[in-house]
Amino acid sequence: MSPSSPQQLLGFLLGSTHRRISSGFARVLKPYDITPEQWSALLMICDRDGINQKDVAAATAKDQPTTARIVELLQKKGFIRKTMSPADRRAFQLYATEEGKALIDSTLSLEQQTVAAAVRGLNPKQLEELRSMLELIYYNTGNSTQE
Numbered sequence: 001m002s003p004s005s006p007q008q009l010l011g012f013l014l015g016s017t018h019r020r021i022s023s024g025f026a027r028v029l030k031p032y033d034i035t036p037e038q039w040s041a042l043l044m045i046c047d048r049d050g051i052n053q054k055d056v057a058a059a060t061a062k063d064q065p066t067t068a069r070i071v072e073l074l075q076k077k078g079f080i081r082k083t084m085s086p087a088d089r090r091a092f093q094l095y096a097t098e099e100g101k102a103l104i105d106s107t108l109s110l111e112q113q114t115v116a117a118a119v120r121g122l123n124p125k126q127l128e129e130l131r132s133m134l135e136l137i138y139y140n141t142g143n144s145t146q147e
Contacts, residue, residue, distance in 0.1 A: 017118075027116045032107055033077065037062070041070045041108065042079055046096040046104045047124060053083065053092060115121075 006012040025036045034042070037060070043058045044053055051059075071094065074080045079100030085091040096104070100105035118129060 008144070009061055021114060024117070025111060028110045028114060029107060032103060032109075034079075034103065037066075038070050038074055038079075038095075039104075039111070040066065042096065042100055043104055045080055045094045045106075046101055049095050050093045053094065056094065080081050 020034050025039075029036060029039060040060050041056050041062075044056050048055070048059075053067055053071055054064070056062075056071070057064050058068065062070070071080065071082070075082060078097055079096055081095050082092040083095065085093050119130070122130065
């Protein structure tokens with residue numbers, strides 16, 4: 001039996017939910033001149049000072065070219081700086097500037113409010129179960145040995 005609507009398909013529902021949350025977050029970030037994608041990369045760089053671009057791509061689930069564009073924009077906006085890696089002259093280490101750190105400090109609560117609104121009505125046990133299920137789905141989708 002086929003589903004009567006796309007919302008009954010789990011993949012469609014996951015994608016639609018992500019887009020709605022991301023869109024809501026984009027609206028509240030607009031005054032800060034940063035997108036959710038840029039914000040998540042900046043958050044990662046703030047959290048792991050000296051991280052390389054490849055690791056940012058992996059942590060944010062973005063491909064290398066997209067991450068390169070995001071890094072370039074963050075640098076142009078003054079939120080990060082790049083230095084050549086002493087271990088690999090072809091790689092760069094990324095550092096958040098004071099302006100970048102301040103931006104994350106002032107917008108982290110906006111991300112938390114956006115997600116809180118999305119999960120309103122779920123009790124703490126349901127939230128933990130949801131997190132656990134999403135982590136398993138995330139792990140499964142990154143497991144390249146699956147058939």
